[in-house]
Every structure is written in C-alpha cells, then in structure tokens.
Amino acid sequence: MTDEVHADEVHTDEGSSAAPGHPTLRALAEAFPSVGWEEFRPPAGPYQPIAHVDRGDLVAFLTAARDAGFETFVDLCGVDHLGRRPRFEVVIGILSIRDRLRLRIRVPVPGDDPVVPTITGVYAGANFYERETWDLFGIEFEGHPDLARLLLPDDWEGHPLRKDYGVGSVPVQFKAAHRVR
Amino acid sequence: MSDTPDYVEGDLVAPTLERPEGPAEPPDGAEGTRRLHELWVAGTEEPRWLAAATDEGAQEILPADVDPEVAYEAGAAVVDDYVAEPEPAPDERQIINLGPQHPSTHGVLRLQLELEGETIRRVKPIIGYLHTGMEKTAETLTYLQGGTNVTRMDYLSPFHNELCFSLVTEQLLGVEVPPRAQAIRVLMTELNRVASHLIWVATQGMDVGALSMMLYGWRERERILAFFEKVTGLRMNHNYIRPGGVAADLPDGWEEDVEELLERLPEGIAEYHELLDENPIFLDRTVGVGVITPAECHAYGITGPIARASGIAWDLRKAFPYSGIDRYDFDVPTGRHGDVYDRYLVRMAEMDESLKIVRQVLETMPAGDYRVDDAKVTPPPRKRIDESMEALIHHFKLFTEGFKVPPGEAYQAVESPRGELGMYLVSHGGSKPWRLHVRTPSFAAVQALPVMLTDSLVADLIATLASTDPVLGDVDR
Numbered sequence: 001m002t003d004e005v006h007a008d009e010v011h012t013d014e015g016s017s018a019a020p021g022h023p024t025l026r027a028l029a030e031a032f033p034s035v036g037w038e039e040f041r042p043p044a045g046p047y048q049p050i051a052h053v054d055r056g057d058l059v060a061f062l063t064a065a066r067d068a069g070f071e072t073f074v075d076l077c078g079v080d081h082l083g084r085r086p087r088f089e090v091v092i093g094i095l096s097i098r099d100r101l102r103l104r105i106r107v108p109v110p111g112d113d114p115v116v117p118t119i120t121g122v123y124a125g126a127n128f129y130e131r132e133t134w135d136l137f138g139i140e141f142e143g144h145p146d147l148a149r150l151l152l153p154d155d156w157e158g159h160p161l162r163k164d165y166g167v168g169s170v171p172v173q174f175k176a177a178h179r180v181r
Numbered sequence: 182m183s184d185t186p187d188y189v190e191g192d193l194v195a196p197t198l199e200r201p202e203g204p205a206e207p208p209d210g211a212e213g214t215r216r217l218h219e220l221w222v223a224g225t226e227e228p229r230w231l232a233a234a235t236d237e238g239a240q241e242i243l244p245a246d247v248d249p250e251v252a253y254e255a256g257a258a259v260v261d262d263y264v265a266e267p268e269p270a271p272d273e274r275q276i277i278n279l280g281p282q283h284p285s286t287h288g289v290l291r292l293q294l295e296l297e298g299e300t301i302r303r304v305k306p307i308i309g310y311l312h313t314g315m316e317k318t319a320e321t322l323t324y325l326q327g328g329t330n331v332t333r334m335d336y337l338s339p340f341h342n343e344l345c346f347s348l349v350t351e352q353l354l355g356v357e358v359p360p361r362a363q364a365i366r367v368l369m370t371e372l373n374r375v376a377s378h379l380i381w382v383a384t385q386g387m388d389v390g391a392l393s394m395m396l397y398g399w400r401e402r403e404r405i406l407a408f409f410e411k412v413t414g415l416r417m418n419h420n421y422i423r424p425g426g427v428a429a430d431l432p433d434g435w436e437e438d439v440e441e442l443l444e445r446l447p448e449g450i451a452e453y454h455e456l457l458d459e460n461p462i463f464l465d466r467t468v469g470v471g472v473i474t475p476a477e478c479h480a481y482g483i484t485g486p487i488a489r490a491s492g493i494a495w496d497l498r499k500a501f502p503y504s505g506i507d508r509y510d511f512d513v514p515t516g517r518h519g520d521v522y523d524r525y526l527v528r529m530a531e532m533d534e535s536l537k538i539v540r541q542v543l544e545t546m547p548a549g550d551y552r553v554d555d556a557k558v559t560p561p562p563r564k565r566i567d568e569s570m571e572a573l574i575h576h577f578k579l580f581t582e583g584f585k586v587p588p589g590e591a592y593q594a595v596e597s598p599r600g601e602l603g604m605y606l607v608s609h610g611g612s613k614p615w616r617l618h619v620r621t622p623s624f625a626a627v628q629a630l631p632v633m634l635t636d637s638l639v640a641d642l643i644a645t646l647a648s649t650d651p652v653l654g655d656v657d658r
Binding site: 040042043044045046048071072073074075077079080081091093097100102104123124125127128136149150151152153160161167 | 308309312314316317321348349351352353355356357358476478479480481482483484493495500501503589590591592593594601603605607609615616618620624625627628629657658
C-alpha cells in the first residue's frame, strides 16, 4: 500500500457546503442536492469529510453510499447539544476500503421528537449501536428489529448520557427489588 | 403465603401457584430439603433465602427476607428445569445461558444460546455487566485527566486508548508532537500489541485445552509489562501518552531493556509456533471453526486481526498512518479462510511485525523533546517554574483548570490489537470534552458473534469466542 493520498487529492473550501472533490463523494453530492458538505483537515490527523443529512433522506443516502463503495460500517453514536437547536445529533461513520476514505454523516434530531429511521437494513452492524444510542440518549430508531436497552438494565429509568441527566443527582438503583417484571 | 411484602404491587402476585414437581414449600428450618439457588450460611439453623435471578431483566438479588413464593412468581426463584420436565422430547430446543460468570467469556459476558442438542441455533449476546458510564465520566474530566479514564477501557492495550485520546485531542488543538514523542508512542504501542497478542494466544490455547500455553504466554507478557513499569511506573493503566506528547522521557538504559526484549520474545514466539502450529488437537478445534466472510466483516464493522484473517488487507497503520508509523517498514499479514486458525496465524505474524517496528524504533530513535513546548498544553519544565512566574501560572492553571480545546468535532482511529479503536470527540470550547464516544473493536466483535456461531457446536463456541479476543471492559465501557 502507498501513503495516504486523499488529503492531497481533494481541494475544496473548508467549511463550505460545496460538494467535496473526491469523485465518490462528488457523485453522492450530485445525487443528493439537499445534503450539506463540510470538511475537517486538522494539521495533524486524517482528512475528514462530513455530510449533513436530514433524517428523511438518511436511509436512501446510506444505501447510495454503500453501493458507491462505502461498504464498511464503522460507528454510530448520539450527541446531546443541550441548549442548541436541534438538540440531538446522530453521528454515523462509514468507510470505503477501496477508496481509503472515511465519511462522517451527521443527522440532526430535534429534542421534542427524537426519532430517526433505523439503518439496520443498510448496515446490519448498526443494530447494537442503535440500541446503545437508544439506551443512553433516548433517541428512538424507527423500524429497529429489537430496540431494547443494551448496556443498562431493562428497568432503568432515564437516559444517562443526556446532559440533563445529572451526575451524582441520581438515587442509586438496585437497592432492592421494588419493581419486578 | 398470604403476607405480601408491601413493596410488591398486588397485581404481580398470583393468589395460588401450581408449581412443577419439586419442593412445594421453602425449607422449614434445618429440617427442610435443600433447594436450588439457596444459600446455606454456615453455623446458622436457617437457610438464607437468596434466590438469584437468571431471568432477563430481573437482575437484582432479592433481599434475604423476601417471601419465597413472591420470588418464585416474579421469576427470581428458579426451579430446576429438569425437575419440571423430566423427559424433554429429543428434538426440543432449549435455552442455555453461558455466563455472565464463566472463565471462557473473558470477562462478564452472557450468551443466551438456543440449542438443538449440541448445535447452536441462535445466539444472543447480552452485555452491560461491566458498564460503568465511562463516556459520561469523560465529560466530567479535563483533557489531562481524561487519559486516566480511557486507559481503563481496554485494559489489555491501554497505550492504544491513550494514544487515540491524545491524537483526537491534538486534532482539535492543532498541535503536532515532536518526532521523539511520536517514536516513543510507536515503541510503546507496538510493544503493547505484542503483550496483548500474547495474552490472546495464552487464553486461546487454554480455552481449547493447551493449558501450558497459558503459562508461557503470561510469562513472556510479564517481561513487556516489566519494561512498561520501568518507563511509566505502572504495569497497566499507565496514563503515559498524553495530549501533547508523553508524560516523561524514556528512562536511562531503555535501549538495553528493549534489546533484551527483542532477544527473548522471538524465542518465546518460536516456542508457541512449535507447540500449536501442527498440534492435532489445536487444529481439530480451530480449523474451519467460527468462520466470518469479508462481506459480513464489512457489514458488522469487524476490523483488525479478525478481518485480516478473512482476507481483508486493511490496517489503519498503513491506510491512515498516525504518529509517524509510516516511517517504519512492516507488513500486514492476512489469512484466507476467516476461521479461528487463520486468526491465530495472523496474530502470531503480527507479533513478528510489531517486533520489527520496535527494532526500527530502537535503531532510529530521534533526539529532542518528548512533548510539545507549548505551555498551554504541556506543563513547563521543572527548572523554568523556579525562574519564571509565567511558567508557574501556566503550571497551576494546567493542573487545576486544564487547557481549553477549540470548539469542533473530530474522529481519530488507531489500529489497536483488536481492530479499529476510534474516538469521536465533540468540544464546545471548554476544558472538558462535551462528548467523547469510543468506538471499540470488541463491541463490534461481540455483536458479530451470532454470525460466527449460528449452527456451530457448543464446543466451538469457546474457541470462537476466544478467537475474537474480546475485552469486556472495552465492550461495556
């Protein structure tokens, strides 16, 4: 394998919503004009293209991206920007081994309606990640085959990674079996 | 049993119970029959009723004084299935729990198995037993303290966690660490990879019956950990690699220590090859077992040695080089069959490659500073604190308030011994991360266990599980 080349190949204005220069991404940008694009080039670190996708377009966009070469599912997580609008964000990472290219997809999710369509139909590996995000953020993934809590017990109350779920202000659970199924 | 404890809601308790065969009433004093899931406390007349739950969801241990009938009804007390149905039909499927406490689960992992005889028809991994909210904790620690948190996630490769956290922080800071710091980072992480693979080969050997392998693997690993202790002060959980560089320079005489490691470790690895490569029992247990195809690896986000054993030539050290690792010459070994034996071969070859990198680091270690000379990120040298008020203020601010990281978000992945370890950092401009998500390779591997295990035998489960090298602290975080 040769050295990383993409940081040199791709030339677009930083932070603009213009389509990125990599041919795979440019094709995606043309197919989905509503998607906003962004790039992050740290002085030390890899080139990171970012796509801002609406939740309505998410499944179609990911299907197109998978077919365009992003065959590897990497990551899915939630972010709670409490105090900003929209409040939540679901961040998905996918990878094209052929193009040696990563793509980060940011999906804004409103705080009063935290629902996102599931992407398990596109990437089977998103299953546990969506369950974890539901568990810790309370973001619902519509159509998920088994949206149960993953890391916390089934009868846990609340979603701890939300910013309004305080640290230390929560009574210790498990003290006794007050509630049994 | 009429007295219902007041904290149990009435509708949960059925008035009468038709129990399966077995003791109808809890034992009465010492005269009673001993029942399943009952704890007899030595020296007391009364058995303490401590029915442990195996039912999913009811994970609490009931208080000692709870009404046994209520516990039974709630599903927390269990009567032996074989008593209930003494002669199950031969084609019946049964559900068996492997774990959470089982030596072969490499931690606290529970697998619900649906068995048809000896054949696994369905697997459901149940995780979370080691969940301690480390991502939430990360939001309450400064970037300087964050290393102590992340290093405990994957306790078999702490340096990779620290490296990943440091790199992602440096991305947002816009800091580039000096060459010597980069070389030290490579040296430590590659030695850590060997140490982690040694543990893997030790436990894999043990799980398929090669018990002597266990002793040898830990023996060799201990040599590496002794070196880590000399450099960082700790055998594990070092917090040595920090944003801006490393915590301290290598100690005097490190060259001799690494030289000795480079001499002793290959001897040990050659021994393992001799022990396992053509061992008929090992071959029987591993060849063709736990296969995963490249397409499944992609869909489930499987990376690292498991993917490489399936024939995917993908290594982040080559694809997205970090910390100057592209300066060193090494190969990426891949397998073809995607079974447990190929994972063994890949990991054994990776140890050789890592030692090759360590040899090159030893020969080309650059001189210079071991951290960036930026008082906003790293503490000033000790002697400057005596001379300069500014340095003293910087030192004080750094360790009380921490440094601020500009707003933004970044993702950094490093090739940990288990695959792609990624950290996604969101900063709102403060001295603590707004959000730190850790994408761990073990999590993806545990999720993909059903793919590898469905329609295999129970005995193969142990070999397959061991071959994915899961670290449950890393899975649950």
